[in-house]
Amino acid sequence: MNISILGGRVVDPAQVLDQIIDLHIQDGKILALGDCPAGFQAEQTLNAEGLIVCPGFIDLGSHLREPGPSYKGNIASETQAALAGGFTQVCARPDTQPPLDSPAVVRVVRERAELAGKAKVLPLGALTQGLEGQLLSNMSGLQAAGCVALTNLRRPVQDNLILRRCLEYAATFDLLVIFYPEDNALKGSGFAHEGSLSSQLGLDGIPETAETLAVAQTLLLVEQTGIRAHFAHLSTARAVTQIAEAKAKGLPVTADVALSHLLFTEASLESFDSNFHLEPPLRSEADRLGLLQGLKDGTISAVSSGHLPHEAAAKKAPFAASEPGMSCLEVVLPQMLALVESGWLNLGDLVKRLALAPAKLLGIESGALWPGYSADITLIDPEASWLLNEQTGFSAGQNTPFWNQPLKGRVVTSLVDGEIRFNLK
Amino acid sequence: MSSALNNPAHPRNVQLTSDGRLKHFLSINGLSKALLTEILDTAESFANMGEQAVKKVPLLRGKTIVNLFFENSTRTRATFELAAKRLSADVLNLDIKTSSTAKGESLMDTLQNIEAMYADMFVVRHADSGAAHFIASQITPKVAIINAGDGRHAHPTQAMLDMFTIRKHKGEFEGLKVAIVGDILHSRVARSQIIALNTLGAAEVRLVAPKTLLPIGIEEMGAKIYTRMEEGIKDVDVVIMLRLQKERMAGALLPSEAEFYRLYGLTTEKLNYAHPEAIVMHPGPINRGVEIESAVADGPKSVILQQVGYGIATRMAVMSMAMSGQMQEKAQIQ
Numbered sequence: 001m002n003i004s005i006l007g008g009r010v011v012d013p014a015q016v017l018d019q020i021i022d023l024h025i026q027d028g029k030i031l032a033l034g035d036c037p038a039g040f041q042a043e044q045t046l047n048a049e050g051l052i053v054c055p056g057f058i059d060l061g062s063h064l065r066e067p068g069p070s071y072k073g074n075i076a077s078e079t080q081a082a083l084a085g086g087f088t089q090v091c092a093r094p095d096t097q098p099p100l101d102s103p104a105v106v107r108v109v110r111e112r113a114e115l116a117g118k119a120k121v122l123p124l125g126a127l128t129q130g131l132e133g134q135l136l137s138n139m140s141g142l143q144a145a146g147c148v149a150l151t152n153l154r155r156p157v158q159d160n161l162i163l164r165r166c167l168e169y170a171a172t173f174d175l176l177v178i179f180y181p182e183d184n185a186l187k188g189s190g191f192a193h194e195g196s197l198s199s200q201l202g203l204d205g206i207p208e209t210a211e212t213l214a215v216a217q218t219l220l221l222v223e224q225t226g227i228r229a230h231f232a233h234l235s236t237a238r239a240v241t242q243i244a245e246a247k248a249k250g251l252p253v254t255a256d257v258a259l260s261h262l263l264f265t266e267a268s269l270e271s272f273d274s275n276f277h278l279e280p281p282l283r284s285e286a287d288r289l290g291l292l293q294g295l296k297d298g299t300i301s302a303v304s305s306g307h308l309p310h311e312a313a314a315k316k317a318p319f320a321a322s323e324p325g326m327s328c329l330e331v332v333l334p335q336m337l338a339l340v341e342s343g344w345l346n347l348g349d350l351v352k353r354l355a356l357a358p359a360k361l362l363g364i365e366s367g368a369l370w371p372g373y374s375a376d377i378t379l380i381d382p383e384a385s386w387l388l389n390e391q392t393g394f395s396a397g398q399n400t401p402f403w404n405q406p407l408k409g410r411v412v413t414s415l416v417d418g419e420i421r422f423n424l425k
Numbered sequence: 426m427s428s429a430l431n432n433p434a435h436p437r438n439v440q441l442t443s444d445g446r447l448k449h450f451l452s453i454n455g456l457s458k459a460l461l462t463e464i465l466d467t468a469e470s471f472a473n474m475g476e477q478a479v480k481k482v483p484l485l486r487g488k489t490i491v492n493l494f495f496e497n498s499t500r501t502r503a504t505f506e507l508a509a510k511r512l513s514a515d516v517l518n519l520d521i522k523t524s525s526t527a528k529g530e531s532l533m534d535t536l537q538n539i540e541a542m543y544a545d546m547f548v549v550r551h552a553d554s555g556a557a558h559f560i561a562s563q564i565t566p567k568v569a570i571i572n573a574g575d576g577r578h579a580h581p582t583q584a585m586l587d588m589f590t591i592r593k594h595k596g597e598f599e600g601l602k603v604a605i606v607g608d609i610l611h612s613r614v615a616r617s618q619i620i621a622l623n624t625l626g627a628a629e630v631r632l633v634a635p636k637t638l639l640p641i642g643i644e645e646m647g648a649k650i651y652t653r654m655e656e657g658i659k660d661v662d663v664v665i666m667l668r669l670q671k672e673r674m675a676g677a678l679l680p681s682e683a684e685f686y687r688l689y690g691l692t693t694e695k696l697n698y699a700h701p702e703a704i705v706m707h708p709g710p711i712n713r714g715v716e717i718e719s720a721v722a723d724g725p726k727s728v729i730l731q732q733v734g735y736g737i738a739t740r741m742a743v744m745s746m747a748m749s750g751q752m753q754e755k756a757q758i759q
Binding site: 192194195196197199200201202203204205207230271272315316317318319320321 | 454531532533551553555556558559562563564575576578579606615616640641642643644645646710
């Protein structure tokens with residue numbers, strides 16, 4: 001279908017573009033920006049006056065819960081939530097049941113995503129079989145089945161020889177490896193930032209070194225193996241410095257931060273609210289500011305949702321006994337707009353961190369509005385005030401501190417491959 | 426933390442009614458000096474009951490109190506039961522560790538089932554920090570919750586009975602130097618004592634332990650850190666010894682019991698560094714020859730057995746005050 005999006009403020013950092021301009025779509029691709037090309041006839045027009053028009057966001061790691069415990073969510077519910085949050089593509093974490101360690105399971109996920117017809121799903125393959133850290137996964141098969149990167153998530157490969165072999169083998173296929181840096185032994189039984197507050201609350205602490213030691217060790221192996229590495233969900237200011245130093249040395253590394261860690265600190269744990277039980281833990285205010293600074297200067301190139309939907313009972317327990325994670329896809333945009341309002345970012349940076357940078361580091365042709373690119377586009381009303389609740393939310397997980405809280409800035413329309421797949425009524 | 430005291434909406438203050446009275450007893454944190462003193466004064470009024478022929482007052486007649494112990498305890502549970510009975514309440518003891526949760530029932534389900542039996546008060550001990558707080562704020566806010574120990578977070582009734590013991594012997598808190606010695610890391614008792622002593626105006630709270638048994642940043646609660654026992658207890662008025670769990674050796678926190686005893690065990694010789702009129706306390710149960718010498722535990726400066734007796738009076742005070750706050754709030758709502 002031929003669609004014209006008229007009169008919107010088009011923000012596309014790839015083209016250094018921020019102006020009111022029309023956008024035309026043909027056969028699922030972006031045809032042109034500006035004047036209507038000769039011979040083009042729009043079958044549908046979208047009036048985007050007062051709206052921001054930008055490339056659809058790409059999330060670097062959401063838990064879609066399928067295959068697995070359907071009471072926590074499924075591909076249809078979570079990709080619908082993604083669209084409502086402006087994400088036209090989401091990377092799916094491999095810790096499903098069974099895990100994404102074989103091409104067959106990856107294909108099932110992709111088929112179900114296509115059937116759901118919401119946001120596109122980019123599977124992340126397991127780095128080791130069963131995510132167990134012992135045997136290499138079938139990496140080239142996973143790549144052929146559509147995995148955009150490999151990761152062992154927060155289950156680090158303990159044996160450094162096995163890890164080295166994993167990285168060398170992944171480098172053979174120029175696969176990106178995503179690390180969630182955490183030293184398991186230093187983490188121990190911890191689930192809160194180790195510091196004065198966790199000591200007072202009697203919550204087992206995770207020291208800063210659990211992250212920085214893992215980053216340092218991984219960086220040395222990255223240097224040795226030449227793998228493209230991405231560090232996900234940094235939580236400490238020191239790790240941001242480590243990444244900046246590695247980049248200055250010319251290492252092929254990137255990093256992201258989860259939205260929650262830009263907004264909250266350990267202070268949120270004072271009421272033992274299990275919504276703030278996260279992995280990695282929320283850390284100090286100095287860490288939060290370090291992450292924001294890293295985001296501002298580009299050391300941290302992307303923001304991810306860290307979306308982990310849970311059923312209500314998973315959080316109805318004492319802090320330590322509750323399951324970690326926050327349902328986040330639907331609040332990323334309003335909270336990022338709030339960071340724009342408070343001066344941490346400009347609108348171009350927001351789109352860069354949520355769309356362009358994730359596309360670049362995943363190595364996919366997306367995250368921009370170049371003619372010829374798939375028309376994955378998000379239309380945003382930056383002034384809309386709304387509440388996230390049963391009527392407005394789509395994720396199966398209501399485990400968010402923003403439930404029933406006023407939010408400003410809302411996705412109005414999301415297009416995937418030139419098709420209007422989400423439209424706010 | 427002082428902001429918590431003035432702000433009734435602060436998360437820590439779910440234990441207070443809108444006019445600042447107790448309705449749960451979850452933590453010492455967030456309670457004012459006046460309120461702690463009221464607890465001690467109320468306990469004082471109950472303290473001599475044990476010696477009377479009829480050991481009962483009718484304050485909680487017709488009320489049902491359920492002791493929910495998710496962790497084993499003999500002495501704490503016994504003193505809570507006696508306290509409830511002396512207040513004329515009906516008491517139900519549930520050893521949850523061996524019943525419902527072993528069958529996979531969640532904490533939430535267990536509690537809602539018991540609430541449906543019209544209980545008025547839960548006395549809760551649980552291995553997770555924040556468990557009592559969670560129950561009071563999210564599960565059964567209309568049942569008065571008394572925290573009988575949650576993880577490493579708090580053991581406020583133990584701290585209050587310790588304060589009662591100290592006041593009995595020392596009269597007041599102003600000018601007092603108190604040393605808490607041993608496994609601070611795993612001790613909910615120590616955390617509650619530090620806050621109580623600071624709130625009541627003690628001059629100095631010292632923590633004495635090797636660095637492996639000191640929680641990171643604990644000094645910010647208002648305590649001085651000492652790693653040498655002789656310096657740590659020098660001239661103190663009160664020495665509080667903590668129990669050392671045997672499993673600490675396996676966790677690579679200490680090389681051996683013998684070395685711990687040599688460095689941090691309270692012996693007659695080491696006790697000489699303290700003030701000549703110092704008292705020796707211990708929340709129990711004691712490990713003779715591990716953290717304390719028998720001669721000290723049974724000696725003239727030891728008040729360890731008195732602590733147990735005062736535990737009943739203190740718990741009666743807290744239970745009657747929280748129940749009254751809870752009733753008052755219910756009456757206002759209706």
